[in-house]
Amino acid sequence: MRKISATYIFPVSKKPLKNGILILDDDNRVVELIDTKGKIKEIAGLEYYSGVIVPGFVNTHCHIELSHLKGKIEKCNSLEDFISKLTKIRAADNSTIKQAIYKANELLIKNGVVAVGDISNNSLSLKTKIRSKIKYHTFVEVFTQDDKMVKKRYKKAIKIYKKFKKNNLSTSIVPHSPYTVSEKLFKKISRHSYQNNSILSIHNQESKHENELFVNKTGVLYDTLTKMGVDFSKFKITGRNSLPSILHYIPKINKTLLVHNIYTILDDLEWATDYIKYLYWVVCPSSNLFLEGRIANLEMFIEQNQKITIGTDSLASNCGLSILKEMKIILEHFPQIPFDDILKWATLNGAEALDFNKEIGSIEKGKISGINLIEGFDFKNMKINKNSTVRKIV
Numbered sequence: 001m002r003k004i005s006a007t008y009i010f011p012v013s014k015k016p017l018k019n020g021i022l023i024l025d026d027d028n029r030v031v032e033l034i035d036t037k038g039k040i041k042e043i044a045g046l047e048y049y050s051g052v053i054v055p056g057f058v059n060t061h062c063h064i065e066l067s068h069l070k071g072k073i074e075k076c077n078s079l080e081d082f083i084s085k086l087t088k089i090r091a092a093d094n095s096t097i098k099q100a101i102y103k104a105n106e107l108l109i110k111n112g113v114v115a116v117g118d119i120s121n122n123s124l125s126l127k128t129k130i131r132s133k134i135k136y137h138t139f140v141e142v143f144t145q146d147d148k149m150v151k152k153r154y155k156k157a158i159k160i161y162k163k164f165k166k167n168n169l170s171t172s173i174v175p176h177s178p179y180t181v182s183e184k185l186f187k188k189i190s191r192h193s194y195q196n197n198s199i200l201s202i203h204n205q206e207s208k209h210e211n212e213l214f215v216n217k218t219g220v221l222y223d224t225l226t227k228m229g230v231d232f233s234k235f236k237i238t239g240r241n242s243l244p245s246i247l248h249y250i251p252k253i254n255k256t257l258l259v260h261n262i263y264t265i266l267d268d269l270e271w272a273t274d275y276i277k278y279l280y281w282v283v284c285p286s287s288n289l290f291l292e293g294r295i296a297n298l299e300m301f302i303e304q305n306q307k308i309t310i311g312t313d314s315l316a317s318n319c320g321l322s323i324l325k326e327m328k329i330i331l332e333h334f335p336q337i338p339f340d341d342i343l344k345w346a347t348l349n350g351a352e353a354l355d356f357n358k359e360i361g362s363i364e365k366g367k368i369s370g371i372n373l374i375e376g377f378d379f380k381n382m383k384i385n386k387n388s389t390v391r392k393i394v
């Protein structure tokens, strides 16, 4: 049993407690959270920390299998530039990839992450995920615009999906993006998701040219992919932005994570909320800035009462895998957003999006959420600043 206290405890599910006391059992499950009303009691064996205690972080968008590409792409001008560069350097031998996956998992743990929504195109991360302390939801990603390839690609995805399932790992099959998946493939994924009531995730509006592709079948994204050999001959112009163009492929009742949303406008948001019941908007600030030099219009999502979650994306487009760092970037760009809200995006919302909220996401009786200590906290303004650091204490 451990008894822990700090300057503040942020349970996330309720208001912060000044000098609160947290009691954990031998499995680190929360037994009790005591509100001392700011007056610390003398308790034998109490660990006291100067700083704030928060639940373990949830990273809702990562590609751990790309960890071997850390630092390989030094500069990027756009998503299209990134895609071209990534395709050229992605290949490596399996042992190099597996080793990098193992290291990335360790890094995530060190950074206080307790759950990850991870995009996978293969099963190279399987062993690390089986052994990891982190809860992983693996999104088995599939894509092709070529209908002749659909059967093969889908079969491969099912094979990977079954491998993860067999090892009791949470998993689902997901489309890569609106522009890389043909109608035929979308329908197959959709049926599988509906039948298994699985969680969907799709990259959304990461490039401004994604909308242009659906409206006019022109633009830099169209040109880049065509040059890479993608056959858009069957691709139909919808005359609308990419998101409203593909929403009918997403079953209404499936939890859905839309990732990036850099160029999502209010009209797209309204379409999405009309179609999807359980919707989460994932932002990956470091990666978004690296690729496109901007991040999603978070104020719009807040005004529309939307659920936001945070991801790091992969080490190919981010120099680290730290949710705290992503939170700092959000606060730099949107200083008016309360820290409590951003913390909820980084914990409870993410846990809910990945269906792990029964166990993690908040410090509540019965949960085994992991405990992080944030040091260098700005108590005057009750938020993190650029010098804040995180330490996993449970």
Ligand SMILES: [Zn+2]
Pocket: 061, 062, 063, 119, 203, 259, 313, 314
């Ligand atoms: Zn991604």
